[in-house]
Amino acid sequence: MAKYLLKRVLYMFLTLFIIASLTFFLMKIIPGTPFASANKLGPAQMEIMKAKYGLDQPVPVQYAIYIGNLLKGDLGISFQFNNTPVTDLMFKRLGPSMQLGAQAMLLGTIVGILLGIFAALRQNTWVDYSSTFVAVLGKSIPNFVFAGLLQYFVGVKLGWFPVLFWRGFEYTILPTIALSMLPIAIAARFMRTEMIEVLSSDYITLAKAKGASFFEIAFKHALRNALIPLVTVLGPLAISLMTGSLVIEKIFAIPGLGEQFVKSITVNDYPVIMGTTILFAALFVVIILVVDILYGIIDPRIRLSGGNK
């Protein structure tokens, strides 16, 4: 197991290195300069600015310098945000995005899994149809529509939760609900299909023949077997939620990563583009490893390293 993990971690770093390199060169192909008021600068001033940030060097040299700094944990300084170091900038904004994403993910999967289970247990009844209805809504209506509705009805009309900003737990509730609609929809649909399949399998009949009750069959015997494919879909979804939803962050005025990432691309803020890409990629490879480990925990047939025969 330890040997397997070590190997996986080494591969993770290799993957990150390749992603960083590719992004670096691709980014250099994009035309334009990172300096906002470039047209007001004369050629001489431009040279001075470029020299200051090391942009006058040939691209391979810039690349070597960047990778060298990266290995030391230095992601450079942002061009647009008053020369703050990218690491400070990112980690300050990473917190809200991660918290929001994680909460939405947790709420979404729990509600979605339960909806899916009850839909499967009560197949073709009103329970099933309402679960399907919720899932179709969640999947087809964009989350900013939910966000707006929640803000207006729950926030303004009922006044239960604050509508804007990020100043404590009660501020996270509305955006969490808005963001959790997609995971609810996906988890509910997957869970329903899987549960129906698992419930018709021979070992469930055997469990019934042993005298197991309805709930024992659903939660002790079927659930774990039905979770396996769901884990595959939920891993990548978790990352996309945790790395910041641009729209939700904008609507609820949350200082998260999503907004920053989009903005840094439009203004050619190279160090921020690089920093966020590397961060997202790192989260991604970590989640993939977590998913692989989860498989083994859920299904003994796919335990990672050989196991004891």
Next chain:
Amino acid sequence: MENILEVKDLNISFHTFAGEVKAIRGVNFELKKGETLAIVGESGSGKSVTTKAIMKLLPPGNSEIKQGEILFDGKDLTKLTDRQMQKIRGKDISMIFQDPMTSLNPTMTVGKQIMEPLIKHQDMSKSAARERALQLLKLVGIPKPELRIKQYPHQFSGGMRQRVVIAIALACNPKVLIADEPTTALDVTIQAQILELMKDLQNKIDTSIIFITHDLGVVANVADRVAVMYGGKIVEIGTVDEVFYNPQHPYTWGLISSMPSLDAKEEELYAIPGTPPNLLNPPKGDAFAPRNEYAMQIDLEEQPPMFKVSDTHYAATWLLHPDAPKVEPPAAVKSRMRKFMGAK
């Protein structure tokens, strides 16, 4: 001998998009204490449906017990609620399924799966249940039970898994064990081992067995009595000797003739012509009549009642009616009958 289970005039239908399929049409039999009753018949004859009805494991949505009683210990199982039935399943009546590769939960250790009915039905503590599970594993012939109890089904071979399924079924010393083709999915050498094990265990814990199979060789090996099913009905029932050596129903003749034997001279193996009846519109007369070379006019018009051959032997064919012409059974059957007479 005392009857432990009685099935009386059981009628079961499935509601499908095409209409009502009358899968079981008036089945009667009884199971005596300590005996093994084999139910034989081809696919779709209703063997599995009958036993699933006893366990109340038929799909609740589209199946319906139209008529009849299943008496177990004086109680009519068809009238019990789901909750009452849960107390009987696995404790008084348990079941072994056809395919051991799919009938164990892949994400639960073998030990847990054996301990489950013990904890549920016998109020055992976890450690007591574990002890009993170890005993059971030993009983069904699984080596190194202390190691095996912690393993998952995928670490077992097919034969070993069927032993585990048997251990689960026998955990609470059930009064009735229903074995639904327990050896069909296993290769021949393992089949023999499992049959041997079942016979052995039956003596040890004194249970009655309903053994479903389409393999007549297996029947001769394990059963005391045999019921032959065709088209949702029992067409012949009797002791193994009676059904094997003095069969009366043309369908039983067909089954026996299509069994390969070592002393047969013909090159070609006999097969019953035609296909089983469509139970969406069951025939008015004897369901076997269209495939029966001995069929008479009345076979097409009226269903034959059960004619008594001996106290233990009954068959539903008009050929047994006093007015019926005498017919010659097929050669393979006749040679068997001669052996039977000789033995007497």
